[in-house]
Amino acid sequence: MSKYWSGLVRNIEPYVPGEQPKDKTYIKLNTNENPYPPSPKVLEAMKQAANENIRLYPTPTCDELRSCIAQYYGLTNKEQVFMGNGSDELLAFVFLAFFNPGSPILFPDITYSFYPVYASLFHIDYRPVPLDGNFSIPIKEFFKKNGGIIFPNPNAPTGKYITLGSIEDILKQNTNQVVVVDEAYIDFGGESAVKLINNYPNLLVVQTLSKSRSLAGLRVGFAMGHEDLIEGINRVKNSINSYTLDRVALAGAMASFADEEYFQNTRRKVIATREKTIFRLLEIGFTVIPSQANFIFISHPLTSAGDIYQQLREKGILVRYFNKPRIDNFLRVSIGSDEEMEYFLKALAEII
Numbered sequence: 001m002s003k004y005w006s007g008l009v010r011n012i013e014p015y016v017p018g019e020q021p022k023d024k025t026y027i028k029l030n031t032n033e034n035p036y037p038p039s040p041k042v043l044e045a046m047k048q049a050a051n052e053n054i055r056l057y058p059t060p061t062c063d064e065l066r067s068c069i070a071q072y073y074g075l076t077n078k079e080q081v082f083m084g085n086g087s088d089e090l091l092a093f094v095f096l097a098f099f100n101p102g103s104p105i106l107f108p109d110i111t112y113s114f115y116p117v118y119a120s121l122f123h124i125d126y127r128p129v130p131l132d133g134n135f136s137i138p139i140k141e142f143f144k145k146n147g148g149i150i151f152p153n154p155n156a157p158t159g160k161y162i163t164l165g166s167i168e169d170i171l172k173q174n175t176n177q178v179v180v181v182d183e184a185y186i187d188f189g190g191e192s193a194v195k196l197i198n199n200y201p202n203l204l205v206v207q208t209l210s211k212s213r214s215l216a217g218l219r220v221g222f223a224m225g226h227e228d229l230i231e232g233i234n235r236v237k238n239s240i241n242s243y244t245l246d247r248v249a250l251a252g253a254m255a256s257f258a259d260e261e262y263f264q265n266t267r268r269k270v271i272a273t274r275e276k277t278i279f280r281l282l283e284i285g286f287t288v289i290p291s292q293a294n295f296i297f298i299s300h301p302l303t304s305a306g307d308i309y310q311q312l313r314e315k316g317i318l319v320r321y322f323n324k325p326r327i328d329n330f331l332r333v334s335i336g337s338d339e340e341m342e343y344f345l346k347a348l349a350e351i352i
């Protein structure tokens with residue numbers, strides 16, 4: 001530990017992202033990326049944007065893209081949209097904008113492991129709410145006194161989804177604090193809570209272009225909510241960095257929302273492959289948690305998850321293994337192409 005580190009950095013256990021091996025021969029089912037490329041129109045728009053104008057700063061307020069997203073989701077105006085450099089960056093701003101030290105926030109346990117990291121870094125107290133025996137989010141636990149709420153829907157790494165009715169129940173019980181619904185995986189089967197934002201001024205819906213739009217490498221995330229919430233996040237962002245989205249990212253994101261057909265086709269293909277994979281896994285004795293995401297959470301009664309993880313790795317397949325209590329016999333497997341999943345299933349059959 002360096003004597004130069006500040007107190008903030010000394011006490012933090014940073015988030016560790018999934019492995020990105022340089023060796024391209026691995027089948028990567030470990031970081032929930034999309035197996036399909038982005039729309040050719042997105043790539044073309046990005047090439048066009050990589051021109052001499054790159055010497056100029058991009059628009060700091062991402063106005064055109066925010067208008068485009070507002071229109072896409074049927075919102076009143078662009079002041080209900082905030083753009084971030086990936087939803088991870090945006091979520092960090094959200095923690096700073098809405099949560100306070102001394103007023104514990106709630107999030108599920110198990111969930112996206114970045115939440116406790118942000119909370120620790122910003123000295124925000126938190127109370128993890130254990131999932132129930134079926135790995136479901138216990139809705140009523142979120143009715144208890146709190147300083148704010150955040151959860152992914154579908155949850156990660158379980159893939160389990162809660163209904164808009166349950167989200168409304170949570171919102172009604174928590175009108176004095178912000179409820180953040182992290183919809184990184186919503187396009188793979190769930191219904192977005194964005195339609196609730198006009199009724200609930202304390203609801204913030206966060207989405208990303210990383211998963212369903214095949215743009216993890218571009219770093220574009222966005223939040224939708226009441227103008228007052230968006231202004232709060234802007235206060236944080238404008239106190240840290242003016243230009244969070246570059247010119248190429250802005251052009252690529254715009255083009256993605258313009259190619260609806262490509263988006264729908266890709267998303268449907270991933271869902272179809274997920275359902276086929278689940279069917280086959282059940283046939284060979286796996287427990288599979290029902291998933292509305294582009295990944296599945298699986299366990300085998302006879303072979304330990306750690307062993308399966310290691311042996312898959314030796315066969316050139318990367319999946320995610322969380323060596324944590326309660327889930328140490330589970331693997332999270334991203335949905336790849338049909339061919340990749342076929343290869344994965346064949347490898348599994350040799351292991352178990």
Ligand code: PMP
Binds near residue numbers: 085152209210216220
């Ligand atoms: N939220 C959840 C639940 C996630 O799993 C991820 C991806 N790891 C993110 C947010 C962040 O995605 P990105 O920063 O690529 O938008």
